[in-house]
Amino acid sequence: MAPPLLQVDALHSPHGGPYSFTLRAGECIAVVGRSGSGKSVLLRLVADLDPHQGEVWLEGRARSGWPAPAWRRQVVYQAAEPAWWAPTAEEHMSGQTAGALAPWLEQLGLGPQALLAEVARLSTGERQRMALLRSLARQPRVLLLDEPTASLDAASVLAVEQLLQARMRETGLAVVFVTHSREQAERIGHRLVEVRDHRLHPVG
Numbered sequence: 442m443a444p445p446l447l448q449v450d451a452l453h454s455p456h457g458g459p460y461s462f463t464l465r466a467g468e469c470i471a472v473v474g475r476s477g478s479g480k481s482v483l484l485r486l487v488a489d490l491d492p493h494q495g496e497v498w499l500e501g502r503a504r505s506g507w508p509a510p511a512w513r514r515q516v517v518y519q520a521a522e523p524a525w526w527a528p529t530a531e532e533h534m535s536g537q538t539a540g541a542l543a544p545w546l547e548q549l550g551l552g553p554q555a556l557l558a559e560v561a562r563l564s565t566g567e568r569q570r571m572a573l574l575r576s577l578a579r580q581p582r583v584l585l586l587d588e589p590t591a592s593l594d595a596a597s598v599l600a601v602e603q604l605l606q607a608r609m610r611e612t613g614l615a616v617v618f619v620t621h622s623r624e625q626a627e628r629i630g631h632r633l634v635e636v637r638d639h640r641l642h643p644v645g
């Protein structure tokens with residue numbers, strides 16, 4: 442049998458873990474847990490953003506064998522409060538044209554002009570949807586999402602979930618989705634885990 446797309450082995454730091462799980466192409470693991478339980482720590486360790494021990498494998502190849510920029514192209518982390526480093530969203534879109542992004546913009550209820558507006562002038566919810574587009578524009582194999590719909594109304598939440606589900610189905614994108622909503626976890630997750638006592642526990 443083919444190895445899992447992502448394999449996480451005893452990943453830990455002083456702030457969380459050891460965490461172990463596998464993720465297949467096209468699969469979503471939804472992660473729930475109390476505030477401060479270590480959900481963001483988990484994502485940051487998988488993304489290689491904090492010092493840690495343990496290992497992560499992508500397509501059977503250990504992360505220690507990947508050049509860091511190549512790893513970060515394939516495994517993309519979206520923070521709960523994403524940072525922006527240029528004035529407009531368009532400048533963050535990994536060279537993808539407005540035309541190429543148009544279907545996603547429309548699906549998320551954003552007009553094409555939102556790409557050209559100053560990011561700072563977008564509403565919190567517009568910025569959050571734009572952050573997801575930026576993550577998808579990088580065409581990762583694995584997307585690590587930290588509460589990506591926290592600022593959205595119910596219709597926009599569903600639009601985000603539907604876009605992600607289509608990308609998982611059509612491209613094999615794999616997702617680790619951190620959320621405070623058990624209902625959302627059940628909608629989007631093929632598997633649910635809870636972070637408790639610095640460990641992952643299967644839910645349901």
Ligand SMILES: Nc1ncnc2c1ncn2[C@@H]1O[C@H](COP(=O)(O)OP(=O)(O)OP(=O)(O)O)[C@@H](O)[C@H]1O
Binds near residue numbers: 474477478479483
């Ligand atoms: N670099 C760090 N230095 C010190 N403490 C840290 C560091 N990173 C995380 N922590 C601590 O680890 C714990 C888990 O943090 P984490 O951000 O993962 O929580 P969370 O489950 O994502 O919470 P929330 O749902 O509120 O976002 C917290 O107590 C946090 O203060």
